[in-house]
Amino acid sequence: MPSIISSEKQLDLYSIKELPESHAWRSSLDDDGSRNINVESIPVIDLNDDKFAIDRIGHACKTWGAFQIINHNISQRLLNDMETCGTRLFSLPMQQKLKAARSSDGIAGYGVARISSFFSKLMWSEGFTIFGSPLEHARQLWPHNYNKFCDVIEEYENEMEKLAGRLMGLMLGSLGITKEDVKWAVGPRSGCSALQLNSYPACPDPDRAMGLAAHTDSTILTILHQNNTSGLQVFREGNGWVTVPPLRGALVINVGDLLHILSNGLYPSVLHRAVVNRTRHRLSVAYLYGPPSGVKISPLSKLVDQRNPPMYRPVTWSEYLGTKAKHFDKALSSVRLCAPRIGFANSKDQSGVQVG
Ligand SMILES: C=C1C[C@]23C[C@@]1(O)CC[C@H]2[C@@]12CCC[C@@](C)(C(=O)O1)[C@H]2[C@@H]3C(=O)O
Ligand SMILES: O=C(O)CCC(=O)C(=O)O
Numbered sequence: 493m494p495s496i497i498s499s500e501k502q503l504d505l506y507s508i509k510e511l512p513e514s515h516a517w518r519s520s521l522d523d524d525g526s527r528n529i530n531v532e533s534i535p536v537i538d539l540n541d542d543k544f545a546i547d548r549i550g551h552a553c554k555t556w557g558a559f560q561i562i563n564h565n566i567s568q569r570l571l572n573d574m575e576t577c578g579t580r581l582f583s584l585p586m587q588q589k590l591k592a593a594r595s596s597d598g599i600a601g602y603g604v605a606r607i608s609s610f611f612s613k614l615m616w617s618e619g620f621t622i623f624g625s626p627l628e629h630a631r632q633l634w635p636h637n638y639n640k641f642c643d644v645i646e647e648y649e650n651e652m653e654k655l656a657g658r659l660m661g662l663m664l665g666s667l668g669i670t671k672e673d674v675k676w677a678v679g680p681r682s683g684c685s686a687l688q689l690n691s692y693p694a695c696p697d698p699d700r701a702m703g704l705a706a707h708t709d710s711t712i713l714t715i716l717h718q719n720n721t722s723g724l725q726v727f728r729e730g731n732g733w734v735t736v737p738p739l740r741g742a743l744v745i746n747v748g749d750l751l752h753i754l755s756n757g758l759y760p761s762v763l764h765r766a767v768v769n770r771t772r773h774r775l776s777v778a779y780l781y782g783p784p785s786g787v788k789i790s791p792l793s794k795l796v797d798q799r800n801p802p803m804y805r806p807v808t809w810s811e812y813l814g815t816k817a818k819h820f821d822k823a824l825s826s827v828r829l830c831a832p833r834i835g836f837a838n839s840k841d842q843s844g845v846q847v848g
């Protein structure tokens with residue numbers, strides 16, 4: 493039985509002509525430099541040759557916590573199908589979308605960004621989370637025509653799972669970690685995952701609105717597909733907010749908090765956010781890849797010695813998600829055992845970043 497996700501909170505953003513005070517994050521005079529487009533952005537890495545890619549991936553993980561990939565073997569047809577599914581879903585009337593609303597204690601379903609409760613202003617976006625089978629929610633959305641949606645989701649998740657396993661191998665491989673060092677990562681269904689569809693309607697006052705507030709992902713890694721409208725920004729010490737330009741067919745890879753833990757702090761989890769656009773609707777699909785349930789994630793023993801003691805205590809994914817839901821930007825520090833390393837590209841605690 494779906495609960496009412498604050499249907500009073502979920503405004504129909506498509507029909508609003510003026511930014512309501514509830515969604516106004518900053519005054520139009522504020523400028524955080526985020527629209528500076530002359531700064532270099534995250535590296536674009538060709539996956540055609542793993543041997544060549546591995547060093548570039550390691551460098552990108554250390555210096556940005558994010559990169560884009562091309563030649564990843566996910567077909568353009570599948571990316572287009574996924575985008576069509578998202579567009580179909582978010583174009584439904586609000587009353588219909590609310591039939592698949594996320595329950596107050598649930599993970600899956602339609603609703604405002606889960607992190608909304610940590611902010612006094614609302615975000616200019618709506619989301620749909622898939623965790624496990626999408627069937628029940630798909631039936632609520634399209635009682636007579638839910639198969640196509642489920643088929644695309646299943647194919648997308650299968651392909652993303654393979655890619656995520658390969659990427660994790662490359663990201664950890666660059667630190668000298670082999671498959672034998674991460675026992676749980678071997679096997680066909682080696683991880684657990686969620687799929688997050690995000691919709692950012694065109695906004696009458698984009699400079700004062702926020703699509704998705706700054707956060708890091710509580711994952712090992714995230715694979716993000718964005719449509720042809722820009723909006724994703726990553727935060728980098730020294731550069732500030734840097735836009736990640738959409739490149740047709742490319743996918744964005746984020747280092748998540750759990751990979752930061754596994755790497756004993758060598759890879760920073762990237763702080764990122766989404767801004768909105770005056771004329772264009774933006775859609776993104778995030779594949780959130782984590783470890784199998786029950787597996788405790790802790791700094792890999794090869795990366796720990798007397799000079800580099802473990803920086804974090806062991807946590808399962810579900811424990812960490814619970815911590816994130818409670819402490820948000822303090823979640824990582826709440827499982828930290830000792831002070832962070834110095835000299836990171838992005839060592840800033842998210843709490844230090846002004847967002848709105
Ligand atoms: C597996 C998950 C990560 C996530 C919380 C969730 O249970 C499902 C949604 C994910 C998402 C997507 C948008 C940003 C984010 C911070 C949020 O509010 O929901 C992430 C969560 C996360 O990475 O912590
Ligand atoms: O829409 C985007 O580009 C960002 C989405 C995101 O950060 C997420 O789903 O975790």
Ligand SMILES: [Fe+2]
Nearest residue numbers: 707708709764
């Ligand atoms: Fe994210």
